[in-house]
Amino acid sequence: MTVIQFEQVHFTYPGEPRESLAGVDLSIESGSFVAVLGHNGSGKSTLAKHMNAILTPTEGRVLVHGIDTADADRLLEVRRKVGMVFQNPDNQIVANVVEDDVAFAPENLGVPPEEIRRRVDEALRQVEMYEFRQHAPHLLSGGQKQRVAIAGVIAMQPEIIVLDEPTAMLDPQGRREVIDTIRRLCREKGMTVVLITHHMDECVGADRLVVMSEGRVVADGSPAAVFSEVELMEREGLSVPETTRLLYDLRAAGLDLPLDALETNACAEVIAAHIQSVCGE
Amino acid sequence: MLKDVTLGQYFPGDTVVHRLDPRTKIVLLVVYIVALFQASGWWSYALLLAATAAVMLLGHIRAKNIFKGLKPMLFIIVFTALLNMFYTPGRPVVEGWIITWEGIERSVQMILRIVLLIAGTFLLTYTTSPIALTDGLERLMSPLKRIGVPVHEMTLMMSMALRFIPTLIEETDKIMSAQRSRGADFETGNLIRRAKALLPILVPLFVSAFRRADELAVAMESRCYHGGEGRTRMKQMKLQSIDAFAFALGVLFLAAIIVMRRFHL
Numbered sequence: 001m002t003v004i005q006f007e008q009v010h011f012t013y014p015g016e017p018r019e020s021l022a023g024v025d026l027s028i029e030s031g032s033f034v035a036v037l038g039h040n041g042s043g044k045s046t047l048a049k050h051m052n053a054i055l056t057p058t059e060g061r062v063l064v065h066g067i068d069t070a071d072a073d074r075l076l077e078v079r080r081k082v083g084m085v086f087q088n089p090d091n092q093i094v095a096n097v098v099e100d101d102v103a104f105a106p107e108n109l110g111v112p113p114e115e116i117r118r119r120v121d122e123a124l125r126q127v128e129m130y131e132f133r134q135h136a137p138h139l140l141s142g143g144q145k146q147r148v149a150i151a152g153v154i155a156m157q158p159e160i161i162v163l164d165e166p167t168a169m170l171d172p173q174g175r176r177e178v179i180d181t182i183r184r185l186c187r188e189k190g191m192t193v194v195l196i197t198h199h200m201d202e203c204v205g206a207d208r209l210v211v212m213s214e215g216r217v218v219a220d221g222s223p224a225a226v227f228s229e230v231e232l233m234e235r236e237g238l239s240v241p242e243t244t245r246l247l248y249d250l251r252a253a254g255l256d257l258p259l260d261a262l263e264t265n266a267c268a269e270v271i272a273a274h275i276q277s278v279c280g281e
Numbered sequence: 282m283l284k285d286v287t288l289g290q291y292f293p294g295d296t297v298v299h300r301l302d303p304r305t306k307i308v309l310l311v312v313y314i315v316a317l318f319q320a321s322g323w324w325s326y327a328l329l330l331a332a333t334a335a336v337m338l339l340g341h342i343r344a345k346n347i348f349k350g351l352k353p354m355l356f357i358i359v360f361t362a363l364l365n366m367f368y369t370p371g372r373p374v375v376e377g378w379i380i381t382w383e384g385i386e387r388s389v390q391m392i393l394r395i396v397l398l399i400a401g402t403f404l405l406t407y408t409t410s411p412i413a414l415t416d417g418l419e420r421l422m423s424p425l426k427r428i429g430v431p432v433h434e435m436t437l438m439m440s441m442a443l444r445f446i447p448t449l450i451e452e453t454d455k456i457m458s459a460q461r462s463r464g465a466d467f468e469t470g471n472l473i474r475r476a477k478a479l480l481p482i483l484v485p486l487f488v489s490a491f492r493r494a495d496e497l498a499v500a501m502e503s504r505c506y507h508g509g510e511g512r513t514r515m516k517q518m519k520l521q522s523i524d525a526f527a528f529a530l531g532v533l534f535l536a537a538i539i540v541m542r543r544f545h546l
Contacts, residue, residue, distance in 0.1 A: 076505055083503070086499070086503075092496070105504035106515070107512055108506045113514060138447040138448055
């Protein structure tokens with residue numbers, strides 16, 4: 001089932017000469033983990049902001065469960081279906097205590113108090129921050145803050161979570177925490193996840209990888225398939241995972257190797273198998 | 282050094298004082314302040330001091346934390362004390378001196394009054410989470426909604442201001458370090474020079490505060506914030522027997538102070 005549908009979406013920021021989105025067609029299926037990759041200014045954040053009607057298209061339309069995001073009367077409906085996590089964890093935490101912050105969205109929706117309590121506890125457990133529920137957010141690490149922000153979105157019980165570069169301001173440890181949390185949510189809870197990022201390695205676990213450049217989708221497919229297009233990726237100013245890079249260079253040197261072994265182990269196996277077959281002859 | 286600011290700080294805990302309804306605590310603070318200004322004799326001050334100490338003990342709040350918060354007020358306290366000491370007529374301590382026994386008494390009481398006033402307010406903010414505090418205020422002031430006062434918006438602004446104080450302090454620290462590492466000097470020179478040195482800190486701080494406000498608004502809207510209408514609260518406020526008890530105690534306390542005033546105790 002399609003949960004978000006982009007139909008020929010164009011968008012220009014007021015006062016900007018260039019289109020930030022230049023005709024995007026994209027549909028996101030329920031239960032999938034979609035990574036959107038692109039360098040700065042590729043329009044990937046603009047794309048994310050269209051998913052819950054923070055921005056509405058200047059041309060074309062975006063449908064969330066069939067609801068046009070430009071329909072101002074149904075704005076709240078769209079926003080409760082699509083939860084957003086932003087880049088800077090400090091600027092999206094509203095309250096002084098972790099659990100109060102997680103409760104913010106359900107409170108806004110008028111959920112009964114006992115139900116809010118239940119949702120907050122559950123959401124905090126899912127991101128493994130339950131024991132920090134009484135803490136002040138400013139005393140947490142970046143990764144922990146970002147997990148609280150994710151919990152705050154989960155408590156709203158959205159159908160889709162869109163994360164707009166959630167790891168850009170985090171240290172490696174925090175990045176790992178956040179990415180692990182996102183993967184777990186997707187795998188175990190069947191959440192639909194859209195992850196906007198410019199880190200290749202964060203895309204590896206995704207079901208689907210969309211590459212954006214200059215407001216357009218330039219590649220769309222499984223991460224293995226997309227990363228195999230090494231020339232395309234490099235033309236777009238993006239690097240590929242080191243495993244793909246290695247296989248690509250070996251191929252360029254004349255070895256007959258496949259390019260779609262993304263995981264380190266898989267890559268090692270492919271090379272080992274090749275060595276064996278060559279030596280066997 | 283900037284991290285020492287204790288204004289609006291909250292020490293989480295699970296004591297009787299923490300568990301009291303925020304509305305009870307706010308009303309009791311008002312009662313306490315009224316009592317403080319009714320106190321006239323040493324016995325009244327002793328009672329006030331004892332009550333403050335009792336609340337500190339019950340709430341596990343260390344005197345150290347109260348004194349830390351008093352530091353910025355030191356100047357005002359000393360100034361008031363000195364004025365009272367020199368300008369109260371009465372019997373001079375030493376023949377020919379301007380300082381009088383009455384003056385010393387007045388100034389000590391003045392110090393006590395200010396210290397207790399601040400300590401009382403700190404006890405409220407130390408034992409009540411800012412959210413509970415603003416919720417309490419919102420509920421106490423909700424009758425004003427009927428005459429068009431935006432109570433929800435005001436209290437939300439307050440709690441968010443409190444939320445961002447530590448974040449902005451951290452940021453100020455960072456900006457100051459950055460400027461210092463490039464040779465900025467904040468400590469020496471006269472007042473004007475130092476004020477001028479602050480400008481390169483304030484400008485980036487304000488720019489960043491505006492950016493934060495913008496992002497925060499988007500994040501709030503993304504989480505379906507649409508004003509106070511139809512909003513519920515996870516933490517419901519219910520007055521319990523302990524609140525009734527605290528109220529009764531507060532009323533008795535105020536009554537005692539007023540009675541003592543009549544007898545100049």
